[in-house]
Amino acid sequence: MAERKELSNPDRKTAIIVGILFIIATAFLFIGETFYKPILSSPNYLDIAYPNSTLVIIGMLLEFVCVLAIPLIAIFLYPVLRRYSETLAIGYVVFRFFEAVLFVDSEINKLSLIGLSQQYLNNEVVDASYFHIIGSSIQHTNEWNFLIYVMIFCFGALMLYYVLYTSELVPRFISVWGFAAALFLLAGAVLTLVGGSIGFSELNFELIFAPPIAVNEMVLAIWLIVKGFNSSAKPEIKSRS
Numbered sequence: 001m002a003e004r005k006e007l008s009n010p011d012r013k014t015a016i017i018v019g020i021l022f023i024i025a026t027a028f029l030f031i032g033e034t035f036y037k038p039i040l041s042s043p044n045y046l047d048i049a050y051p052n053s054t055l056v057i058i059g060m061l062l063e064f065v066c067v068l069a070i071p072l073i074a075i076f077l078y079p080v081l082r083r084y085s086e087t088l089a090i091g092y093v094v095f096r097f098f099e100a101v102l103f104v105d106s107e108i109n110k111l112s113l114i115g116l117s118q119q120y121l122n123n124e125v126v127d128a129s130y131f132h133i134i135g136s137s138i139q140h141t142n143e144w145n146f147l148i149y150v151m152i153f154c155f156g157a158l159m160l161y162y163v164l165y166t167s168e169l170v171p172r173f174i175s176v177w178g179f180a181a182a183l184f185l186l187a188g189a190v191l192t193l194v195g196g197s198i199g200f201s202e203l204n205f206e207l208i209f210a211p212p213i214a215v216n217e218m219v220l221a222i223w224l225i226v227k228g229f230n231s232s233a234k235p236e237i238k239s240r241s
Helices: 009-040 053-081 086-122 128-167 172-193 211-226
Strands: none
Touching (some): 009 053, 009 211, 053 086
């Protein structure tokens, strides 16, 4: 039997950093949403977005912390994951960067609703339906961006949890849970895309499909901070792609 290689001290520091970044990415996302989502999701968002622009901007700024945390997770994990699959380690970095780009694009679109609301409230000439049409278009674009973002996140998560499972860097129950939760979230995104025809469009996506992976990431984060990567992880496989 091949000897199991003890993980180095830098790996312990990496585990702590990655755990903290996972918590930051998740926590700031939900905290930011509490500021702006009730405003921008309101049927009267054109009436209230600009008057409450400070709250919306604060929420967006809090969420922008996620933009930094998302790719940093993959960057810090790369040296560890590449020992077991360089291809998947690179893939995880690429998909997390795609996430960050889509995240920024979505945030910019949301912020544009503040300007639209201001024009709507100051408008004295143009028909109000004009602003409602533009606002609906922006909201619809954001919904599509969100679902694409979720699918990219899921593909990246599947890569991560596959490597974690095969390497045993963390307990396999965490890897299996994460892999299954990512598949469940991916299925939710697909069902939501076709929801108009099969009835899933009315379901609250975040309440139904997101909790399993969100809780899993917090468990993974706490494990990495407290325990780190398993010292009895499988030997590195240099030749595996």
